[in-house]
Amino acid sequence: MKLDGKIAVVTGGAMGNGLGIVNVFLKYGAKVAILDKDPKITDTVKELRENGYDVKGCQVDIREEEKVKSAIDKIAEYYGKIDILVNNAGVCRLEPFETMTNEVRDFHFDINIKGTWNVTKACLPYLKKVQGNIVNLSSVTGPMVADTGEVAYATTKAALIGFTKALAMELVGDHIRVNAILPGYIRTPMVDQMAKQTNPENPEAVIEGIARGIPMGRLGTILELGELAAFLASPEASYITGEGIVISGGSTLPETSGSMGV
Numbered sequence: 001m002k003l004d005g006k007i008a009v010v011t012g013g014a015m016g017n018g019l020g021i022v023n024v025f026l027k028y029g030a031k032v033a034i035l036d037k038d039p040k041i042t043d044t045v046k047e048l049r050e051n052g053y054d055v056k057g058c059q060v061d062i063r064e065e066e067k068v069k070s071a072i073d074k075i076a077e078y079y080g081k082i083d084i085l086v087n088n089a090g091v092c093r094l095e096p097f098e099t100m101t102n103e104v105r106d107f108h109f110d111i112n113i114k115g116t117w118n119v120t121k122a123c124l125p126y127l128k129k130v131q132g133n134i135v136n137l138s139s140v141t142g143p144m145v146a147d148t149g150e151v152a153y154a155t156t157k158a159a160l161i162g163f164t165k166a167l168a169m170e171l172v173g174d175h176i177r178v179n180a181i182l183p184g185y186i187r188t189p190m191v192d193q194m195a196k197q198t199n200p201e202n203p204e205a206v207i208e209g210i211a212r213g214i215p216m217g218r219l220g221t222i223l224e225l226g227e228l229a230a231f232l233a234s235p236e237a238s239y240i241t242g243e244g245i246v247i248s249g250g251s252t253l254p255e256t257s258g259s260m261g262v
Contacts, residue, residue, distance in 0.1 A: 002234040004029030007079040009072065011062055011119055012089030014041040016188035017137065020222025021086055021229045026053045028230050033075040033082075035068070035119065036089070037061045062089055062115030065122075072122040082126040084233045087116040087136045090156075092190055094149035094197050105152050112156035116163065124171075131175035135232050136164050138180040138244060144252050161244050168242030177241040179232045184248025185210050186220040215250035 008025050012018040013034035022032050022044075031054040034041060038059075045057035056078060058071040076082050090112045095104050116136065127134070141150055142158035161180055168178035185191060187207075195203035195210075211218050228247050231237055246252065 001029035002236060003084075003230060006030045006083040006233075007033070007075075007081055008084035008086060008233065009033045009035065009075060009082055009119070009123060010086045010088055011035045011115070013086075014038050014044045014057075016190060017183065017186055017222050017225050018086075018088040019044060020186075020224075020226035021088060022048070022055070022226075024223060024226030024230045025084075025233070026055070028234070030084070031055070031079060033058065033079070035060050035062060035071060062119055063110045065118045068115075068118045069122040072119070072126070076126045081130055082123055083130050083132045085120065085123045085127060085132070085134045086229055086233070087119060087134065087160075089115060089119075090137060090190075092150070092153040092194065094194060095152065096149055097151040100152060108152040108156050112153070113159050113163075116160065120167070127176055128174050133177040133233055134167070134179070135229050136160050136178070136180040138164070138182050140182045140184050140246060140248050140252055143182060143244065144246070164244065165242045172241060177232075177237070179237070179240060179242070180244040181225065181228055181232070182244050182246045182248070183225055184220065184246070184251040185214065186222060186225050186247075188222060191219070213251065213254075214248070215253055218249065220247060220249055 003025055008030045010018055010022050010032055013022045014036035022034060025032050033056040035058050041057045041059050045055050048055040056075060060067050060071045062068055091108060093104055138160040139157040142154035143161050146154045164178050164180040171178060195206035198206045225247055
């Protein structure tokens with residue numbers, strides 16, 4: 001129960017990676033407040049509570065700074081503190097750079113960067129009181145690799161590495177650790193949507209193709225990612241800050257795309 005008694009805020013926790021993180025945190029004894037814009041948050045919170053967990057849901061768009069601050073203040077009042085922030089919420093839409101509209105660009109920037117900024121700033125006064133810690137969800141896309149159509153997404157995820165490192169330096173004197181997770185392909189609704197964009201007639205073929213390109217031969221699970229987030233948020237990671245930890249099934253290892261199994 002390495003997170004026993006901890007209060008965690010997880011953005012985008014209604015589904016996908018965020019839900020995996022929420023479930024693992026709850027398993028280790030944390031109480032969790034979920035911030036999510038999607039109406040599915042209602043069903044997610046209801047189901048978790050029916051399973052006996054202490055969960056609070058706040059339906060909020062992290063692009064709206066004042067609403068974010070209000071939600072965080074209410075969470076801190078309800079639980080009495082905030083120990084952990086996981087900035088998981090993020091979006092990805094595949095679009096070639098030459099035809100990408102400013103609206104699509106700003107959609108990524110406003111959620112992936114500014115939204116993370118908003119939630120972090122709102123939580124920081126509470127995290128300072130308890131020497132808490134922050135886990136940001138970046139990606140291997142941007143800092144390490146990229147595919148066609150990912151310019152906006154890759155740019156924002158690379159920016160989160162800079163955000164993580166700079167913030168870690170600023171907050172080390174407050175005994176707040178700040179780290180990032182760089183997932184490769186995890187089977188989430190976002191990945192399923194990207195597969196549908198790529199091949200509307202047979203999206204599962206896209207998933208199978210992705211798996212063939214990963215040395216471990218499969219996509220990761222949301223619970224595997226959740227375990228990494230729980231480790232970074234726990235005292236077990238007490239000497240780790242400003243780092244980006246890759247979880248990708250080895251997808252960044254091959255020197256050439258056809259080298260697996262040779």
